[in-house]
Amino acid sequence: MKVNNFGYLVKEGFRGIFSHGLPSFAAVCVTVACLLIVGSFSVLMYNVGIMVEELNKTNEILVYIDAELPDADARSVGTQINRIENVQNSVFVSREEALEAFVAEHQGDSAFSGVEATDLRHRYVVTLMDNTKMAETVVDIEEISGVANISAAYELAEGFSTIQSVVRIASIAVIVALLFVSLLIISNTVKMAMSDRKDEIGIMKMVGATNGFISFPYLVEGFVLGIFSAAVAFGLQWLLYDLLVARLAAVDTLQLFSFVPFTRLLTPMIITFTAAGLFVGIVGSLNSVRKFMDV
Amino acid sequence: MIEFSNVTKAYTNKDREVHALCGVDLVIEDGEFAFLVGHSGSGKSTIIKLITGELKPTEGSVHVNGYSLDRIRKREIPFLRRTIGVVYQDFRLIKNMTVYENVAFAMRVIGAREEEIAERVPYVLSLVGLEGKSDSKPDEISGGEQQRVAVARALVNNPSMIIADEPTGNLDQDLAVDIMSLLEEINNLGTTILVVTHAKDLVERFKKRVIVLDKGLVVSDGMEG
Numbered sequence A: 001m002k003v004n005n006f007g008y009l010v011k012e013g014f015r016g017i018f019s020h021g022l023p024s025f026a027a028v029c030v031t032v033a034c035l036l037i038v039g040s041f042s043v044l045m046y047n048v049g050i051m052v053e054e055l056n057k058t059n060e061i062l063v064y065i066d067a068e069l070p071d072a073d074a075r076s077v078g079t080q081i082n083r084i085e086n087v088q089n090s091v092f093v094s095r096e097e098a099l100e101a102f103v104a105e106h107q108g109d110s111a112f113s114g115v116e117a118t119d120l121r122h123r124y125v126v127t128l129m130d131n132t133k134m135a136e137t138v139v140d141i142e143e144i145s146g147v148a149n150i151s152a153a154y155e156l157a158e159g160f161s162t163i164q165s166v167v168r169i170a171s172i173a174v175i176v177a178l179l180f181v182s183l184l185i186i187s188n189t190v191k192m193a194m195s196d197r198k199d200e201i202g203i204m205k206m207v208g209a210t211n212g213f214i215s216f217p218y219l220v221e222g223f224v225l226g227i228f229s230a231a232v233a234f235g236l237q238w239l240l241y242d243l244l245v246a247r248l249a250a251v252d253t254l255q256l257f258s259f260v261p262f263t264r265l266l267t268p269m270i271i272t273f274t275a276a277g278l279f280v281g282i283v284g285s286l287n288s289v290r291k292f293m294d295v
Numbered sequence B: 001m002i003e004f005s006n007v008t009k010a011y012t013n014k015d016r017e018v019h020a021l022c023g024v025d026l027v028i029e030d031g032e033f034a035f036l037v038g039h040s041g042s043g044k045s046t047i048i049k050l051i052t053g054e055l056k057p058t059e060g061s062v063h064v065n066g067y068s069l070d071r072i073r074k075r076e077i078p079f080l081r082r083t084i085g086v087v088y089q090d091f092r093l094i095k096n097m098t099v100y101e102n103v104a105f106a107m108r109v110i111g112a113r114e115e116e117i118a119e120r121v122p123y124v125l126s127l128v129g130l131e132g133k134s135d136s137k138p139d140e141i142s143g144g145e146q147q148r149v150a151v152a153r154a155l156v157n158n159p160s161m162i163i164a165d166e167p168t169g170n171l172d173q174d175l176a177v178d179i180m181s182l183l184e185e186i187n188n189l190g191t192t193i194l195v196v197t198h199a200k201d202l203v204e205r206f207k208k209r210v211i212v213l214d215k216g217l218v219v220s221d222g223m224e225g
């Protein structure tokens, strides 16, 4: 393809978009909608990941020390706990401190008024690096002499990773399905544009235009539709996200949810939308062009 | 040059086979003018499609302007077609383009420069006698004029041969003679011409080589008269 034809071919591509105003508009709308949903699931997936990570940090293991063990020995158990691979850190809580916390928590509750420090045990509050390996780590800690028993919330840890994988699988399924839908829509628009100019294409083939030359305007058409849809979807996504975060912040006084600001997602979102737009635009039009290129 | 050696062509639709050509041998030298005649269904259009690479022979070999059509690669076909100008019975002009644009289009889509186009198109239009109709749309001119536009378009990329499948089928007697005379003039400039026609009177009138096809076989080949 010579450089002096490039302008002509690009112009032909744009002509295609405007001479099929309505189908092009419809294709952009559907693609924007699909990309928006895809984008929403991506940011949801991302935020759930961050939230689960945060929640996991607070998912601690309590390691109770044998009540018979002398205080000095109890404090040395900590060094052994810290030596275990998956342990991020461990904090010693003496029975006196534990009582203080207990009393503070159950203030005015007469049922617990008789509790003494000696009724409680020294303990370590252990946080792990990887909560999915909680069970193995607990076994390791149990083997340390002086450890009486351990209280760990396996279910919670598992629950978090289950939520995360459910969200991830659902998101990926939705993303793949909708990309496919956008692909079909753009592919169909380009196919319509091509069958409208079937005669022209026939003449081009007859006089010896190459397949590359014939298809280029339609690739431009798909490319522009894809990129334009991506840009619109990106803008809408930003608006919607900020709106949602603001609404959530107003309702969620307990701060159960923490969404990162959209500006922190800018680069990955631009890359995602551009890639998705390019993908559906180019692959969509290639798919139609291919069928027209025989003979 | 066109050379068919023992060419057969069978169309297969579902499980039915139609033998359109059953062993055709044929040579058309550069600079010749030949008519291809025969009853409907005798295989004339099939021969044209084999020449332009729209079809591949089932058996035998087809050589056109240095290309072997029986084993041509797909991406070479456009370049073969640039050596052949094709004219059809139904003209096949683009309705929303002017006469000038229809002809220029054929140059543009094979990557010609705008300066070349601006120079060549008026020349070719004058060759077919359509200087004054550059800015008309196809439906604003007569059938004979439309076919001249198609001939101009076939000529514009300077092919070494022009192939016409029933070019006068939609035209009345006088216009048919005009178009045939135009092709004769083009032939006199050195372009090979192959014309498929049903019109016996034209064939008799122009006294050229006549190739007669019947049921997929060449049954007669020689000068008229």
Ligand SMILES: Nc1ncnc2c1ncn2[C@@H]1O[C@H](COP(=O)(O)OP(=O)(O)OP(=O)(O)O)[C@@H](O)[C@H]1O
Pocket: B011, B012, B013, B018, B019, B020, B038, B039, B040, B041, B042, B043, B044, B045, B046, B047
């Ligand atoms: N695409 C096709 N599929 C199946 N059979 C075909 C196909 N094209 C042509 N044929 C058959 O091949 C034979 C030759 O057809 P062809 O078009 O070459 O005839 P023709 O000489 O051009 O006829 P006409 O004068 O009517 O144009 C006919 O029997 C026709 O029915």
Ligand SMILES: [Mg+2]
Pocket: B044, B045, B046, B165
């Ligand atoms: Mg025919």
